[in-house]
Amino acid sequence: MAKAKGYPEALETKLRDRALHADDSNPQFTKTVEEISRTIPHMCFQCGTCTSSCPSAPRSSYRIRKFVRRVVLGLENEALTDPDLWLCTTCYSCTDRCPRDIAPTDTIMAMRNLAFKRDIIPINFLKTVQAIYKSGHGVPNNDVNRAARVKLGLTADPPTTHMYPEYIKGIQKIIDHYKLKENADRIIKEAEG
Amino acid sequence: MDAKHTYAFYLGCIAPNRYPGVEAAAIKTSKKLGIDLVPLKGASCCPAPGAFGSIDLNVFYAMAARNLVLAEQMKTDIALVCNGCYKSIWEVNHKLKHNDDLRDGVNEVLKEVDMEYKGTINVYHLAELLYDPMIAGVEKIRESVTNPLTGTRIAVHYGCHLIKPKKDREFAHQEMLNTEGPTWMEEMVAALGAEPVEYRYKMLCCGAGGGVRGYDIVHSLDITNEKLLNLKDVGIDALTDICPFCQLQFDRGQIEIQEKFGAVYNLPVLHYSELLGLAQGMSPQELALDLHGISCEPFLQKVL
Ligand code: SF4
Numbered sequence: 024m025a026k027a028k029g030y031p032e033a034l035e036t037k038l039r040d041r042a043l044h045a046d047d048s049n050p051q052f053t054k055t056v057e058e059i060s061r062t063i064p065h066m067c068f069q070c071g072t073c074t075s076s077c078p079s080a081p082r083s084s085y086r087i088r089k090f091v092r093r094v095v096l097g098l099e100n101e102a103l104t105d106p107d108l109w110l111c112t113t114c115y116s117c118t119d120r121c122p123r124d125i126a127p128t129d130t131i132m133a134m135r136n137l138a139f140k141r142d143i144i145p146i147n148f149l150k151t152v153q154a155i156y157k158s159g160h161g162v163p164n165n166d167v168n169r170a171a172r173v174k175l176g177l178t179a180d181p182p183t184t185h186m187y188p189e190y191i192k193g194i195q196k197i198i199d200h201y202k203l204k205e206n207a208d209r210i211i212k213e214a215e216g
Numbered sequence: 217m218d219a220k221h222t223y224a225f226y227l228g229c230i231a232p233n234r235y236p237g238v239e240a241a242a243i244k245t246s247k248k249l250g251i252d253l254v255p256l257k258g259a260s261c262c263p264a265p266g267a268f269g270s271i272d273l274n275v276f277y278a279m280a281a282r283n284l285v286l287a288e289q290m291k292t293d294i295a296l297v298c299n300g301c302y303k304s305i306w307e308v309n310h311k312l313k314h315n316d317d318l319r320d321g322v323n324e325v326l327k328e329v330d331m332e333y334k335g336t337i338n339v340y341h342l343a344e345l346l347y348d349p350m351i352a353g354v355e356k357i358r359e360s361v362t363n364p365l366t367g368t369r370i371a372v373h374y375g376c377h378l379i380k381p382k383k384d385r386e387f388a389h390q391e392m393l394n395t396e397g398p399t400w401m402e403e404m405v406a407a408l409g410a411e412p413v414e415y416r417y418k419m420l421c422c423g424a425g426g427g428v429r430g431y432d433i434v435h436s437l438d439i440t441n442e443k444l445l446n447l448k449d450v451g452i453d454a455l456t457d458i459c460p461f462c463q464l465q466f467d468r469g470q471i472e473i474q475e476k477f478g479a480v481y482n483l484p485v486l487h488y489s490e491l492l493g494l495a496q497g498m499s500p501q502e503l504a505l506d507l508h509g510i511s512c513e514p515f516l517q518k519v520l
C-alpha cells in the first residue's frame with residue numbers, strides 16, 4: 024500500500040520543530056506562571072490582538088504575544104533573560120482585548136517575579152523599595168514642597184508615614200518578612216560596586 | 217452644604233509630595249459637593265504597582281493590605297485621587313475579598329505587625345464619586361461652578377489603571393466600563409463650562425507605568441510624545457487627568473521631551489480636582505499651580 028504523502032515522517036519532523044518543542048522547555052515554568060498570574064496563557068491561540076494593542080510594540084522589539092507563547096512552551100530562560108520583559112507599561116490594553124480572556128499583562132508580572140528570584144531586575148525597581156523602606160513613600164516629600172504645602176494651609180508633611188513615622192516600623196517588618204530590602208541592597212551593591 | 221459622605225482620604229505619594237494643590241483642591245472642592253475627606257493616618261505608598269508588583273506580588277499584596285487595614289480600623293471607605301493607587305488599593309482589596317488563599321497569606325504577615333485584614337471596607341476613586349449622582353453627580357458639579365471655564369478647549373487623559381482591565385472592575389455606572397471610548401470625564405469637563413475635545417488614540421497610556429519610566433525613559437517619553445502630538449493636532453488649552461503619575465509624565469515629561477527630542481508643546485496639564493478648584497473659584501495660589509513644570513499661565517489668562 025502506498026504511503027500517504029508526507030506521513031508519518033513529516034509529522035516526526037514537525038514534532039521536532041523547535042517552534043513546538045524545545046530541549047530547554049520547562050513545563051513547570053508554564054504552571055508556575057499560571058499560578059502566580061492567576062490567568063490562563065495555555066488558552067492562547069496566538070491571534071496577536073495583544074501585540075497590536077500594545078503601546079510598547081511599535082517602538083521596540085517587545086512582543087507580548089511572543090512572551091505568552093514562551094509561557095505555553097515553557098521557554099523559561101528565553102523569557103526571563105529577555106530585556107524586553109521590562110518594557111510593559113502595564114496599560115492592560117491587551118488584557119482588555121484578548122479574545123481568549125487571558126490577562127497577558129499578569130503573565131508579564133509573574134515572569135518579572137520569577138526573574139527577580141534569579142536577581143534579574145532593573146535597578147530603578149529596587150531603588151523604589153529602598154525609598155519606601157526608609158520613609159514609607161516611593162516619592163518622598165522635599166523642602167520646596169513642604170513650603171508650598173504650608174502656603175496651601177496643609178500640614179508641611181502629609182498625614183502619612185511622613186507625619187507619623189512611628190508607622191514605618193510596621194512597613195519595614197513586612198518588607199523584611201520577604202527579605203526584600205536585604206536582596207535589594209545586595210543586588211544594587213553587586214551592580215554598582 | 218453639609219458633607220454627608222465621609223471617606224478616608226488615601227493620598228499616595230505624588231499628589232501630596234509633588235502636586236500638593238491636588239490634595240488641597242480635592243478636600244475643598246469635595247466638601248462643596250457633600251463629600252468629606254478625612255486623613256488616613258500612617259498610610260504609605262500604595263505601594264507602586266509597577267515596581268513592587270514586578271518584584272514580588274506577595275509583598276505588593278501585604279503592603280497594600282496594611283493601608284487597607286488602617287481604613288478598616290476607622291470603619292471608613294477609602295477615596296483616592298490617583299489611578300496607580302487605585303490599581304493597588306482597590307485591586308488588592310478586591311483580590312483579598314475574593315481569594316481566601318491570598319487573604320490567609322497576607323494575614324500571616326500582618327500578624328507580625330498586629331494587624332488583620334478583614335475585608336470590611338470599599339475603595340473608590342474620587343472621580344468615580346464625583347460622577348455618581350447618588351454621591352455628587354454632574355448636575356451638582358455644574359451647580360457648584362462659580363467661575364465657569366467658558367471659552368476653553370480641554371482634552372481628557374483617562375489613564376489606564378482606574379478603568380482597565382474592565383473585566384475585573386465593578387463600577388456602579390455602565391459608562392465607566394467603556395474602556396475603548398469613554399465620555400464620562402468629558403461630561404464632567406463640560407459641567408465646568410469648558411468645551412471637551414476628542415483626539416486620536418485617546419485611550420493610549422501615558423507611558424510612565426510598569427516601571428518603564430525608570431527603566432527606559434526614552435521609550436517611556438516616546439509614548440507620551442505620541443499623545444502630545446495627537447493633542448497638538450486638535451488645538452487645546454489644557455489636558456486634564458485623574459492621576460498624578462500621568463500628570464507628572466505629561467507635565468514634567470514635556471521638559472524631558474524638549475531636552476531629548478527637541479519638541480516643544482507648552483501644554484498645561486491639570487488634574488481634574490485642580491480644574492474643579494478653578495471653576496469653584498479657587499485661585500492659582502490656592503492650587504500651587506506654580507509647582508507645575510509647564511506654566512498654566514496661558515490657560516489661566518482665559519479663565520480668570
Ligand atoms: S490576544 Fe490573547 S489569544 Fe490573542 S495572542 Fe494575545 S494572549 Fe493569545
Ligand code: SF4
Pocket residue numbers: 073076077078079080087110111112113114115116117118127128
Ligand atoms: S499591558 Fe503591557 S503588554 Fe499589554 S498592551 Fe499594555 S504595555 Fe503592552
